[in-house]
Amino acid sequence: xxxxxxxxxxxxxxxxxxIIFSKAHQRSRAGVDTISFNxxxxxxxxxxxxxxxxxxxxxxxxxxxxxxxVSYTAxxxxxxxxxxxxxxxxxxxxxxxxGVATGVLEC
Numbered sequence: 001x002x003x004x005x006x007x008x009x010x011x012x013x014x015x016x017x018x019i020i021f022s023k024a025h026q027r028s029r030a031g032v033d034t035i036s037f038n039x040x041x042x043x044x045x046x047x048x049x050x051x052x053x054x055x056x057x058x059x060x061x062x063x064x065x066x067x068x069x070v071s072y073t074a075x076x077x078x079x080x081x082x083x084x085x086x087x088x089x090x091x092x093x094x095x096x097x098x099g100v101a102t103g104v105l106e107c
Contacts, residue, residue, distance in 0.1 A: 001031060005039035009046055017043035018052065025059075034060065038070045045078040050087060053078035057091070069095075072102045 001024040008017035021040040025032045037060045044053035053075045060067050072095035079088035095102045 002033075002035050002039055005036065005043065009039060009043045012046060014043040014047040014049060021056075032063075034065045034068060034071065037063075037065065038068065038074060041071060041074040041078065045074045045081065048078060048081035050075075050079040050082040050084045054087065054091065067095075067098060067100060069100055069102050072100055076102065 001020065004020050005017045008014065008020065018040060021032070021036060021043075024036065037056055040056050041053045044050070044056065057067065057071060057075045060071060072091060076088045076091045076095075079085070079091060092102065
């Protein structure tokens with residue numbers, strides 16, 4: 001699943017990446033890990049689909065998986081790509097509250 005999603009990201013096929021992710025998530029929650037979620041967020045980032053990236057970030061929390069710097073950084077990048085600066089800053093704040101160091105430079 002992770003390899004297929006990543007291939008879609010590199011081929012700029014974000015919608016297909018989300019379909020693969022969604023089907024894998026529905027079929028077997030045990031087969032979907034943080035890397036799967038991060039790959040799906042990366043797909044959203046490439047297409048500036050910031051709302052989807054934030055939904056997936058929330059789904060990581062709902063699944064009780066660990067959010068990583070990669071999770072938050074991709075979501076912030078997605079928001080920034082769409083010029084959604086308020087949401088980008090909100091996401092950075094959430095990362096800080098969760099104790100995740102994103103490495104993103106803040107003003």
